[in-house]
Amino acid sequence: MEKYKINKILDEYSFMLAGLVEHADDLGRNSYRKESGYFGEGLVDWIEGLNLVPATWHRINDIAMSDSGGNVVQWYKASDNSLAVDFYLGGWQENEDKNNSSWLDGKSSTSFSPKLCVEIFESLVQPLHHALYNANTFNSKQSGKGVNFSGDSICGSTADKCLSAASLADFHQACQVCDATGVCAITLWFHI
Secondary structure, three states: OHHHHHHHHHHHHHHHHHHHHHOHHHHHHOOOOOOOOEEOOOHHHHHHHOOOOOOOOEEOOOOEEEOOOOOEEEEEEEOOOEEEEEEEOOOOEEOOOOOOOOOOOOEEOOOOOHHHHHHHHHHHHHHHOOOEEEEEEEEOOOOOOOOEEEOOOOOOOOOOEEHHHOOHHHHHHHHHOOOOOOOEEEEEEEEO
16 A cells, blocks of 8 residues: 555656646746845746645645645745745644744654655656755754765766766665654755
């Protein structure tokens, strides 16, 4: 049953990512541009308007939705004309450990799936090595310990492993950064 759920989520993510790559130029030209910082107001409307997400997904706010597996997908743009897609695997749940240093404090991804994490890298992220400039894992409890991969456009110009040459073992290592104690994410960065 777990494999069926993973495959369903992979299909949903694959469709959404293919649509984002196809429409990246439109997003780069539209009114979402700002001079500095990160922003995303209205991106969910834009993504829903292109029918890139299934009806089973639920809006959380203007930049995030929960998928059919309880994960959270968030989209935002940066002033350098890049689009980030965060996959918060296992979503985020409130817990007692809150010190208010960031919006992620007091939250954890208690239903994080290492299998889904590895499958996302192997089945979705690696085939997009030509379109991505970066992909990484993040755990809110282990700041700075995420694993980064470079897409083709910057491959070799950073110390990060090239996504096109990454192995299954590399993806397992990247996903080991994540656990259920913090909020865990895979972030994909696209130039638009």
